[in-house]
Amino acid sequence: MASKVCAAICQLRVTADKKANLARAGELIRLARDQGAELVVLSEMFVCPYANHLFPLYAESFPAGEALSFLSSVAREERIYLVGGSLPEKEGDYLYNTSFVFDPEGKLIARYRKIHLFDVDLPHLRYRESEVFQPGKEVVVFPTPWGKVGLAICFDLRFPSLFREMVRRGAKIIAVPAAYNLITGPAHWELLVRSRALDNQAYLLGAAPARDYSAPYVAFGHSLIVSPWAEVLARAGAGEEVLTVTLDLDYLERVRRELPVLIKD
Numbered sequence: 001m002a003s004k005v006c007a008a009i010c011q012l013r014v015t016a017d018k019k020a021n022l023a024r025a026g027e028l029i030r031l032a033r034d035q036g037a038e039l040v041v042l043s044e045m046f047v048c049p050y051a052n053h054l055f056p057l058y059a060e061s062f063p064a065g066e067a068l069s070f071l072s073s074v075a076r077e078e079r080i081y082l083v084g085g086s087l088p089e090k091e092g093d094y095l096y097n098t099s100f101v102f103d104p105e106g107k108l109i110a111r112y113r114k115i116h117l118f119d120v121d122l123p124h125l126r127y128r129e130s131e132v133f134q135p136g137k138e139v140v141v142f143p144t145p146w147g148k149v150g151l152a153i154c155f156d157l158r159f160p161s162l163f164r165e166m167v168r169r170g171a172k173i174i175a176v177p178a179a180y181n182l183i184t185g186p187a188h189w190e191l192l193v194r195s196r197a198l199d200n201q202a203y204l205l206g207a208a209p210a211r212d213y214s215a216p217y218v219a220f221g222h223s224l225i226v227s228p229w230a231e232v233l234a235r236a237g238a239g240e241e242v243l244t245v246t247l248d249l250d251y252l253e254r255v256r257r258e259l260p261v262l263i264k265d
């Protein structure tokens with residue numbers, strides 16, 4: 001098993017034009033590849049603005065769909081493991097907020113449906129993802145040459161037991177496509193990503209979209225790559241950006257050995 005992997009997050013500005021979003025995602029993924037990335041993560045809803053009324057219009061049913069075929073092709077062309085952020089997935093009569101993962105052959109190797117839907121009633125932010133999406137039911141980790149990678153989406157970050165379950169199943173790296181906002185983002189985003197890294201002694205890849213004040217839901221930005229010691233290894237600003245960091249799995253094993261909290265759980 002290889003002990004080092006160059007991981008990247010592509011923080012892109014999402015527009016209402018799906019084709020343009022895919023083209024831009026392709027450019028940023030190629031930029032990440034030029035910087036050595038072998039594992040690339042996109043944000044939650046990288047294909048469409050984050051808005052309940054739009055999700056059904058952009059939904060795709062595996063294996064058909066523009067975004068799904070784009071993800072598979074770019075993973076194959078660039079020879080990367082690609083965590084395709086998330087997109088609205090349609091199966092039968094139901095929609096899910098789903099992350100699809102492709103391997104360097106372009107083959108689908110994992111599919112995670114967001115378990116904890118974003119239903120909140122804050123003074124300046126009311127959101128009800130459950131009005132359009134069904135919650136997922138399955139915890140997902142997938143194998144890579146560097147060890148197992150777990151998947152969570154955005155609001156899931158607030159539910160530590162999900163992360164602990166991924167770690168029980170062997171996850172060393174956890175990819176979190178997300179889209180925090182200007183209310184909860186400044187207050188909680190970094191704290192949550194670092195907390196989940198700390199309590200699971202895992203690498204966390206928190207992938208956000210770039211901020212766009214003209215969007216119906218203004219994303220916070222500030223994608224993060226955090227170490228098993230909860231250090232921020234890379235932090236994006238609010239605009240478009242590619243983050244790349246080499247993750248050292250021997251270091252992770254050292255942290256878990258020297259501070260053995262997981263085995264006592």
Ligand SMILES: NC(=O)CCC(=O)C(=O)O
Pocket residue numbers: 044117118153154155156158178179180181184185188
């Ligand atoms: N899309 C989401 O799940 C947003 C989650 C969020 O902003 C939070 O505060 O949690």
